[in-house]
Amino acid sequence: MKYWLMKSEPEAFSIDDLKRKRTEAWDGVRNYQARNFMRDGMRPGDKVFFYHSNCAEPGIVGIAEVASEAYPDSSQFDAKSKYFDPGSKREEPRWMLVDVKFVKKLKRTITLDELKGHDALDEMPLLRKGNRLSVMPVAATEWRYILALE
DNA sequence: GCCAACGTTGGC
DNA sequence: GCCAACGTTGGC
Numbered sequence: 364m365k366y367w368l369m370k371s372e373p374e375a376f377s378i379d380d381l382k383r384k385r386t387e388a389w390d391g392v393r394n395y396q397a398r399n400f401m402r403d404g405m406r407p408g409d410k411v412f413f414y415h416s417n418c419a420e421p422g423i424v425g426i427a428e429v430a431s432e433a434y435p436d437s438s439q440f441d442a443k444s445k446y447f448d449p450g451s452k453r454e455e456p457r458w459m460l461v462d463v464k465f466v467k468k469l470k471r472t473i474t475l476d477e478l479k480g481h482d483a484l485d486e487m488p489l490l491r492k493g494n495r496l497s498v499m500p501v502a503a504t505e506w507r508y509i510l511a512l513e
Numbered sequence: 514g515c516c517a518a519c520g521t522t523g524g525c
Numbered sequence: 526g527c528c529a530a531c532g533t534t535g536g537c
Binding site for chain 2: 370372393394416417418421475495497
């Protein structure tokens with residue numbers, strides 16, 4: 364089993380939204396590296412840190428689980444969607460997604476600020492300067508380390 | 514194939 | 526709202 368971190372702006376889709384909906388198709392990823400992680404790396408049952416970005420208190424707020432294999436993101440074909448990609452063809456979809464299932468909320472937010480203070484987490488892409496990946500792998504050691512902070 | 518312009522992300 | 530970082534686009 365692998366571990367991941369996925370970012371979401373809580374104003375757009377928060378951990379509480381996921382809790383309410385149970386499962387969500389993770390649409391709108393339009394970055395090739397992030398897509399490749401979903402398409403090639405993720406398997407059902409993998410665990411995911413749910414991260415709130417671009418908000419008052421950025422940080423890890425909960426745990427989710429990959430709930431499907433990757434499949435085409437239908438929003439890329441929807442001309443009315445903000446995720447519409449006129450360059451993508453149905454017979455050769457450019458953007459893929461996975462379903463993500465709610466597991467639990469953390470008792471507290473493990474903030475970005477707090478994570479930055481741990482040398483053991485230096486290698487996380489999340490903490491690397493200038494990195495804006497919205498889907499990234501988390502090492503098993505990092506996963507356990509962060510869980511122990513809760 | 515280079516690279517300037519532009520758009521987006523996301524912390525602050 | 527600002528702006529640094531960085532990916533993408535498009536003219537040449």
